[in-house]
Amino acid sequence: MNPLVAPEAFARGGRTALSVNLNRVALLRNSRPLDLPRITDAVDWVMxxxxDGITVHPRPDxxxxxxxxxxxxxxxxxxxxxxxxxxxEGNPHHNLMPFVRALRPAQCTFVPDAVEQATSDHGWALPQASAALxxxxxxxxxxxxxxSLFMDPEPAAMRLARELGADRIELYTEAYARAHGTPRQAEVLARYAxxxxxxxxxxxxxxxxHDLNLDNLGDFLRAVPGVEEVSIGHALAVDALQLGYAEAVRRYQRAIQTAFAPRDTATP
Known part of the structure; x- marks a missing residue:
C-alpha cells in the first residue's frame, strides 16, 4: 500500500478535506539564501x-x-x-512524472500549464489532449x-475525463471567484454544480x-455537490500574514464545517 495514503484519510462524514498549497512559503524562502522559512516547518504549522493534506506545484524553473x-x-x-x-500538481508532459515515479504521492493533479505560465489559468481540453494523457x-x-485532472466547469468533458482513467477532476474555480458577489454569481455557480x-x-x-478564499469558499461548497477536497494556497498565505498560519488554517476549516452545517444552526 502507498505509505502516504491512509484508507480512512477521507472518511470524514462527507466533509470536504483541506489541502494547503505551500508554493507561497517556498517563494518567500527563495527570496534570500537562508532556507527560511523551512518548508518542513510550514508542513508542521498547517498540519x-x-x-488534511499538503499540495505543491513544482514548476520546471x-x-x-x-x-x-x-x-x-x-x-x-x-x-x-x-x-x-x-x-x-504539475504538467505531466514537463516535470511532474519523475516525482510521481519516485515518490508515489497519494494524489497527482495533472495541470496543462505552459512552462512560462505565471499560474494555472485553464483546464485540459478533451478530447484533444486525451491521446497524450x-x-x-x-x-x-x-x-x-x-x-486528478484540472478541468474547467464543462459538464460534457467529465465523461471524457473518466474514459481517460482519471479518478477525480479538480474544478478550476477562478471564474467562480471572479463572479462571487456579483449579479453573475448564481449563474456561474450553477455551471459548476x-x-x-x-x-x-x-x-x-x-x-x-484556484482563488478560493474565506469569503467565497462556503458559498461554493453549499452550491456544488460532492466536493471531496479543496486546495488553497495564495489566499491562505495572505490571511496568514495577519492571522498566522495556524489560525488561518483553523478559519478555513471552520468555513468548511459551517458550509456543511444545517442552515438553521450554522454560525455566520
Missing amino acids: TAGA ERHIRAGDVQAIAGHLRTHWPRAEFNV APLVAEARSLGVRV EAAQAAIAAGLGVNAG
Missing part, C-alpha cells in the same frame, strides 16, 4: 492546525517549490504525518497514485481549487 522540497515534504509526511495526503494517467494509477454532478455521474471524485 498541527488541522489541515523552480521559482517556488523545488525538487528537493517535494522530496523533503514526502519524507516528512511519511515520518511525522502518515495519515496526511500529499498532492503533487492516457498513457500517463495509466502509469500513475499503476503506481497506486490517484489521478452541473459540472460536479456530471463528474459524479461519470464515476469521478470532485476536487476544486
Whole structure:
C-alpha cells in the first residue's frame, strides 16, 4: 500500500478535506539564501492546525517549490504525518512524472500549464489532449497514485475525463471567484454544480481549487455537490500574514464545517 495514503484519510462524514498549497512559503524562502522559512516547518504549522493534506506545484524553473522540497515534504509526511495526503500538481508532459515515479504521492493533479505560465489559468481540453494523457494517467494509477485532472466547469468533458482513467477532476474555480458577489454569481455557480454532478455521474471524485478564499469558499461548497477536497494556497498565505498560519488554517476549516452545517444552526 502507498505509505502516504491512509484508507480512512477521507472518511470524514462527507466533509470536504483541506489541502494547503505551500508554493507561497517556498517563494518567500527563495527570496534570500537562508532556507527560511523551512518548508518542513510550514508542513508542521498547517498540519498541527488541522489541515488534511499538503499540495505543491513544482514548476520546471523552480521559482517556488523545488525538487528537493517535494522530496523533503514526502519524507516528512511519511515520518511525522502518515495519515496526511500529499498532492503533487504539475504538467505531466514537463516535470511532474519523475516525482510521481519516485515518490508515489497519494494524489497527482495533472495541470496543462505552459512552462512560462505565471499560474494555472485553464483546464485540459478533451478530447484533444486525451491521446497524450492516457498513457500517463495509466502509469500513475499503476503506481497506486490517484489521478486528478484540472478541468474547467464543462459538464460534457467529465465523461471524457473518466474514459481517460482519471479518478477525480479538480474544478478550476477562478471564474467562480471572479463572479462571487456579483449579479453573475448564481449563474456561474450553477455551471459548476452541473459540472460536479456530471463528474459524479461519470464515476469521478470532485476536487476544486484556484482563488478560493474565506469569503467565497462556503458559498461554493453549499452550491456544488460532492466536493471531496479543496486546495488553497495564495489566499491562505495572505490571511496568514495577519492571522498566522495556524489560525488561518483553523478559519478555513471552520468555513468548511459551517458550509456543511444545517442552515438553521450554522454560525455566520
